[in-house]
Amino acid sequence: xxxxxxxxxxxxxxxxxxxxxxxxxxxxxxxxxxxxxxxxxxxxxxxxxxxxxxxxxxxxxxxxxxxxxxxxxxxxxxxxxxxxxxxxxxxxxxxxxxxxxxxxxxxxxxxxxxxxxxxxxxxxxxxxxxxxxxxxxxxxxxxxxxxxxxxxxxxxxxxxxxxxxxxxxxxxxxxxxxxxxxxxxxxxxxxxxxxxxxxxxxxxxxxxxxxxxxxxxxxxxxxxxxxxxxxxxxxxxxxxxxxxxxxxxxxxxxxxxxxxxxxxxxxxxxxxxxxx
Amino acid sequence: xxxxxxxxxxxxxxxxxxxxxxxxxxxxxxxxxxxxxxxxxxxxxxxxxxxxxxxxxxxxxxxxxxxxxxxxxxxxxxxxxxxxxxxxxxxxxxxxxxxxxxxxxxxxxxxxxxxxxxxxxxxxxxxxxxxxxxxxxxxxxxxxxxxxxxxxxxxxxxxxxxxxxxxxxxxxxxxxxxxxxxxxxxxxxxxxxxxxxxxxxxxxxxxxxxxxxxxxxxxxxxxxxxxxxxxxxxxxxxxxxxxxxxxxxxxxxxxxxxxxxxxxxxxxxxxxxxxxxxxxxxxxxxxxxxxxxxxxxxx
Numbered sequence: 001x002x003x004x005x006x007x008x009x010x011x012x013x014x015x016x017x018x019x020x021x022x023x024x025x026x027x028x029x030x031x032x033x034x035x036x037x038x039x040x041x042x043x044x045x046x047x048x049x050x051x052x053x054x055x056x057x058x059x060x061x062x063x064x065x066x067x068x069x070x071x072x073x074x075x076x077x078x079x080x081x082x083x084x085x086x087x088x089x090x091x092x093x094x095x096x097x098x099x100x101x102x103x104x105x106x107x108x109x110x111x112x113x114x115x116x117x118x119x120x121x122x123x124x125x126x127x128x129x130x131x132x133x134x135x136x137x138x139x140x141x142x143x144x145x146x147x148x149x150x151x152x153x154x155x156x157x158x159x160x161x162x163x164x165x166x167x168x169x170x171x172x173x174x175x176x177x178x179x180x181x182x183x184x185x186x187x188x189x190x191x192x193x194x195x196x197x198x199x200x201x202x203x204x205x206x207x208x209x210x211x212x213x214x215x216x217x218x219x220x221x222x223x224x225x226x227x228x229x230x231x232x233x234x235x236x237x238x239x240x241x242x243x244x245x246x247x248x249x250x251x252x253x254x255x256x257x258x259x260x261x262x263x264x265x266x267x268x269x270x271x272x273x274x275x276x
Numbered sequence: 277x278x279x280x281x282x283x284x285x286x287x288x289x290x291x292x293x294x295x296x297x298x299x300x301x302x303x304x305x306x307x308x309x310x311x312x313x314x315x316x317x318x319x320x321x322x323x324x325x326x327x328x329x330x331x332x333x334x335x336x337x338x339x340x341x342x343x344x345x346x347x348x349x350x351x352x353x354x355x356x357x358x359x360x361x362x363x364x365x366x367x368x369x370x371x372x373x374x375x376x377x378x379x380x381x382x383x384x385x386x387x388x389x390x391x392x393x394x395x396x397x398x399x400x401x402x403x404x405x406x407x408x409x410x411x412x413x414x415x416x417x418x419x420x421x422x423x424x425x426x427x428x429x430x431x432x433x434x435x436x437x438x439x440x441x442x443x444x445x446x447x448x449x450x451x452x453x454x455x456x457x458x459x460x461x462x463x464x465x466x467x468x469x470x471x472x473x474x475x476x477x478x479x480x481x482x483x484x485x486x487x488x489x490x491x492x493x494x495x496x497x498x499x500x501x502x503x504x505x506x507x508x509x510x511x512x513x514x515x516x517x518x519x520x521x522x523x524x525x526x527x528x529x530x531x532x533x534x535x536x537x538x539x540x541x542x543x544x545x546x547x548x549x550x551x552x553x554x555x556x557x558x559x560x561x562x563x564x565x566x567x568x569x570x571x572x573x574x575x
Contacts, residue, residue: 012376013383019373020391023448026406027394029414045414087300094297100290106302113309115561117509119530120554121309123537123547124316127324147308150301180296208399210512215538226401230516233405240409247406254397266393269453270460 027251034244041240056245063236064246068221069228070253073207076138076224080145081202085195086188087146088153093183095154096161097169107158110151118148118211126215136218144216145206153198156272160194161187197268200261207254225250320548325541338548348549351532352556358442358528359507365447366503367496370454375484377455378462389459392452400449404516407445408432411517435525438518442526445513450506454499461495462488490573497568501561508557529553 033041034056035049060066095103125144126135134140164187172182188195210226217223223231229250236242258265320338324331342348373392377385395403412430419427431437465488473483511530514520520527520535527535533553537546 009380012380016376016382016388020388023452024391024394026410029410030406033409041413045417083300087304090296091298091301094294098293100294102294103298106298106305109310110305113305113313115558116309116313117505117554117557119509119511119533120550121312121316122534123543123550124312124319125308126538127319127543128312128315143304144308146300147304150305151309154301179293183297204397208402210399210401210515211534226399229405230401233516240413243405244409247402250402251398258394258397262390265397266389266456269393269396269456 030244030247030251033240034248036241036244038238038240041244056241057249060232060242060245061249063242064228064232064249065220066225066228066249069223069225072138072217072222073224073226076141076145076213077203077206079142080149080206081199083142083146084149084153084202085198088150088198089157089188089191089195090183091150092154092157092161093187095158097166107154110154114151114155122211122215129216135216136222138217138222141213141216144212148212149202149205152272153202156198157191157194160191164190194271196264197271200265200268201272203257204254204265225253316547316551319544320551322544324543331544334544338544339552341545342548342552348529348532351527351529352553354439354525354527355508355529358439358446358510359504361443362446362450362507363500363503365443366450366454367499369447369451370499371458371492371496373451373455374458374462375488378459389455392455394452395449396453400510400512401516403445403449404513407441407513408517411441432518433522435522438522438526441517442510442514442528445517446507446510449513450503454503457499458492458495461492465491490571493568493571493573497565497572500564500568504561504564505557508553508560 029045032048033045035052035054036047036056040047040049095107129135129140129144168186168190169182172186173179177185208226209224210230213224213227217227220231229246232246233243321333321335322331323334323338376382377389382388411432415427416430418424419429431441469487469491470483473487478486509530510528511534514526514528514531518526520531530553533546533549536549537543540546
């Protein structure tokens with residue numbers, strides 16, 4: 001019986017680690033081939049490069065315009081994510097602490113709107129903001145992300161703020177804090193763990209998003225990292241070494257983000273999914 | 277409850293407080309979601325081509341065109357097929373991974389969980405480009421060197437196999453995400469329940485079938501819902517991996533709508549398709565939630 005159980009455990013380990021390698025193999029293959037020339041890649045994608053040269057990375061970095069694309073992504077992601085968190089937390093706070101009719105209407109509309117897929121509104125969205133001359137701007141994109149991100153964020157905060165006892169806030173008000181001060185000094189700090197989960201989910205969404213920025217950001221110097229990488233692959237479609245290097249360059253910032261916040265990311269995904 | 281915020285008696289005070297706290301959110305929500313949504317419904321009744329200033333009210337003719345458009349329904353049914361296989365495979369694999377990685381002692385449990393989750397950190401465009409290389413170079417090389425017939429040519433160029441590349445990539449991409457949700461669900465199952473069943477002589481398989489799976493129904497409601505939603509709306513991987521080819525055999529519905537509106541410049545028809553798609557997907561998802569909720573049991 002014991003031998004059988006040990007054998008079963010061995011089988012499980014072998015199967016899990018084999019699958020683990022299969023899951024990660026695409027990334028290893030891209031990494032391996034990013035050091036090779038086109039000819040070396042075609043003759044054997046599994047072979048090791050004759051020398052570990054960073055030349056592909058340097059060339060790809062320059063030709064794709066990595067720095068401006070990275071900065072565009074960074075600016076758009078940071079402002080959107082912070083804006084969504086702050087405005088949504090304030091809104092959810094008002095919705096929980098007052099029982100005005102408009103709150104209920106808004107909250108219901110926001111929760112219901114979470115069912116609407118982006119594709120159902122992308123055409124009129126482009127039409128409206130195009131006719132206002134607001135396309136091709138990073139700030140318009142940030143504005144739209146605030147719109148697309150706030151429903152879920154308000155919903156997430158709403159659930160958490162309900163569980164905060166209001167005595168703390170009353171004490172602060174008696175001490176002479178204004179409503180806004182109460183929110184920023186007492187309530188918002190208490191929401192830290194929800195805010196962190198929300199920020200992680202939104203960073204992964206906005207940093208990696210493609211369809212919305214591809215519709216809004218038209219000129220090349222506004223493009224985000226995924227857009228730039230995609231266009232780079234269209235231009236240098238047969239120079240495999242460069243393509244692999246550009247993919248690694250695009251993947252690297254996300255991996256660094258992940259390593260830095262590993263536990264929080266898994267928890268954030270769990271919370272987000274369960275609430276949704 | 278009212279003491280803290282609702283000290284406002286007058287309407288003007290209420291309005292000020294509302295605008296201060298919920299003003300920005302209300303503005304962006306109204307202008308980015310509600311306005312385009314309503315304007316979108318209006319667009320479906322016009323013949324706007326994206327350029328002309330003036331367009332005409334055409335009543336239901338756009339919807340009529342969509343209903344009679346064989347290409348739309350071919351693409352829709354292709355998407356249904358893709359979603360069906362994706363939902364089944366993502367959820368069974370995700371659950372199997374979660375089941376193998378909770379409870380039992382597995383060496384490097386966290387490393388394994390992380391590894392399976394990693395594809396979810398990276399955008400669909402990048403994943404599609406990565407897999408385009410795998411399918412068109414690496415697997416072809418493997419097939420030719422090891423003489424594996426079905427791998428010796430690129431699946432991306434084969435009209436009967438190309439759709440499966442999308443299924444494979446989506447399963448690879450989402451199974452780790454669903455695994456995390458299943459792990460959360462599995463760790464909420466009371467240990468005593470499993471122990472009691474074990475003492476009563478239930479085998480591992482019996483415990484899985486009669487206790488664990490029924491208690492995991494709420495998790496499955498979420499994961500199936502998410503997989504259906506994402507499956508119907510997939511665009512990035514579709515664009516980067518196959519771009520609809522070869523010969524449009526992998527053009528899923530989201531890409532079809534995009535091309536109708538932005539490339540063929542038929543905004544009214546495109547929006548009618550997008551709106552119909554939204555209604556269909558909402559109906560499918562809500563039906564799924566309604567029927568799976570009936571399977572729920574109390575722990």
